[in-house]
Amino acid sequence: QITLKESGPTLVKPTQTLTLTCTFSGFSFSTSGVGVGWIRQPPGKALEWLALIYWNDDKRYSPALKSRLTITKDTSRNQVVLTMTNMDPVDTATYYCVYRVGATAYYMDAGGKGTTVIVSS
Amino acid sequence: EIVLTQSPATLSLSPGESATLSCRASQSVSSSLAWYQQKPGQAPRLLIYEASNRATGTPDRFRASGSGTDFTLTISSLEPEDFAVYYCHQRSNWPITFGQGTRLELK
Numbered sequence: 019q020i021t022l023k024e025s026g027p028t029l030v031k032p033t034q035t036l037t038l039t040c041t042f043s044g045f046s047f048s049t050s051g052v053g054v055g056w057i058r059q060p061p062g063k064a065l066e067w068l069a070l071i072y073w074n075d076d077k078r079y080s081p082a083l084k085s086r087l088t089i090t091k092d093t094s095r096n097q098v099v100l101t102m103t104n105m106d107p108v109d110t111a112t113y114y115c116v117y118r119v120g121a122t123a124y125y126m127d128a129g130g131k132g133t134t135v136i137v138s139s
Numbered sequence: 140e141i142v143l144t145q146s147p148a149t150l151s152l153s154p155g156e157s158a159t160l161s162c163r164a165s166q167s168v169s170s171s172l173a174w175y176q177q178k179p180g181q182a183p184r185l186l187i188y189e190a191s192n193r194a195t196g197t198p199d200r201f202r203a204s205g206s207g208t209d210f211t212l213t214i215s216s217l218e219p220e221d222f223a224v225y226y227c228h229q230r231s232n233w234p235i236t237f238g239q240g241t242r243l244e245l246k
Contacts, residue, residue, distance in 0.1 A: 127185040
């Protein structure tokens with residue numbers, strides 16, 4: 019069974035850096051093709067893809083946010099960390115960790131509940 | 140960037156009726172399209188991948204078709220638990236993108 023859990027601060031101030039951690043189980047970065055990433059959803063709005071990291075450390079970022087995002091992985095701890103710099107109130111959203119494995123032809127799926135981030139002074 | 144346009148924005152139906160949701164891509168995505176279901180307060184859940192394949196746990200009343208730029212998700216005989224927001228998603232080209240969603244609501 020695949021599970022993912024997002025963790026991080028609920029409240030950040032404008033201009034601060036956000037650090038989110040995704041801890042997962044049920045699959046491993048040791049498996050070729052595996053990827054873990056992040057999507058977000060502002061209140062009442064649509065889903066937005068942010069970043070993805072693959073088993074081979076290849077990384078992809080949303081062009082709109084690329085300058086502010088860094089995604090890293092810790093294979094031994096089954097964790098993925100996303101940092102987003104220079105936070106702004108428009109970044110207020112629920113952030114979801116997503117995974118892609120062979121069982122679903124490497125399409126993303128969310129295995130956690132998401133974490134709410136509010137950007138406010 | 141490939142833009143996915145979903146229609147209608149909102150669909151009001153009753154249990155037992157059938158729903159047809161559309162997703163149109165601004166350029167061909169071949170069959171590299173998925174559908175997600177999201178209920179209030181929950182994460183999106185993968186329903187359909189590669190345009191027409193049901194993910195594990197997706198009931199067979201959900202059927203999807205299409206390729207290229209036009210895709211359809213059909214839900215036959217709606218159940219109460221089907222009322223949710225549905226998103227399409229393409230992974231054919233970077234950046235991967237989502238549609239703006241179709242809200243399926245109780246009439």
